Amino acid sequence: MKTKITELLGIEYPIVQGAMAWIAEHHLAAAVSKAGGLGIIAGGAAPVDYIRDEIRKAREITDKPLGMNIMLLSPNADDLAQLAIDEKIEVLTTGAGNPGKYMAAWKNAGIKIMPVVASVALAKRMERAGADAVIAEGMEGGGHIGELTTMPLVPQVVDALSIPVIAAGGIAEGRGMAASFMLGAEGVQCGTVFLASNECCISDKYKELVLKATDISTVVTGRPSGHPVRSLKTPMARKCLELEKENTDASLEELEKATAGSLRKAVQDGNYEEGTFMSGQIAGMLRELRPCEDILKGMTAEAEELLKNAYKRFE
Secondary structure, eight states: OOOHHHHHHTOSSSEEEOOOTTTOOHHHHHHHHHTTSBEEEEOTTOOHHHHHHHHHHHHHHOOSOEEEEEETTSTTHHHHHHHHHHTTOSEEEEESSOOHHHHHHHHHTTOEEEEEESSHHHHHHHHHHTOSOEEEEOTTSSEEOOSSOHHHHHHHHHHHOSSOEEEESSOOSHHHHHHHHHTTOSEEEESHHHHTBTTOOOOHHHHHHHHHOOTTOEEEEOGGGTOOEEEEOOHHHHHHHHHHHHOOHHHHHHHHHHHTTHHHIIIIIOOTTTOOOBOOGGGGGOOSOBOHHHHHHHHHHHHHHHHHHGGGGGO
């Protein structure tokens, strides 16, 4: 499938793997890139040396284009920005801030920049800053989210920009991919579906919860702080909601202490009681573990077939 995104990034399938903190490491990113998509290594607030090692380990597995994500509010964002140049990363996705001050250096290094946006206003700002494409992410997705859903967000961003748009949030199979193209997107970003991949190195408990999820298995916490997060309903998520209802200085302080390190506890330890198991609403459609290659090929083949035969519904 050829789109503006496959041409821009030099990939076979217009599918980008989401940058999930503690999850998107070299095994997963390399598997997605090797299979023809764009694998992303999540920078987060991890030490630069750790991310450098992850990039180099991924390079040992595949020579296909590789991406990296930088959360611009991270204390080491400057160092990660330089690391991307030093390690010759092909594509950067960014979030939580404006990448403007890095843009010239990245472009001089030949890096493609694709900020994640949750509004038309931010998308316009990123285009003016020099972004090559944007990832319009709806609130159906897992992890940190905005307020708009994917269906109204994507076409409005498409209409407002001249650069390609990648749709994200609630996409895990060919129907969602085909719908995204009909909305004007040139590619999709997926996160939750790769939690259910063989190459994803999360705890067995995490995978079990994702595969057992239904359409109402996720919840949004963190709204009082202005940083909403979508995750699976677990004891930790319920505790967060109870503390947020109290909305006092004491409860919010307790909430901050309770959630510290909770994502790591989910990803690495499978700690059901104390872990935050981030996941999108689409988890309810996932029922088995599959290789990344099967996920990419299956999504694309289904989307192509649907788009090719869509007119027959109205004959």
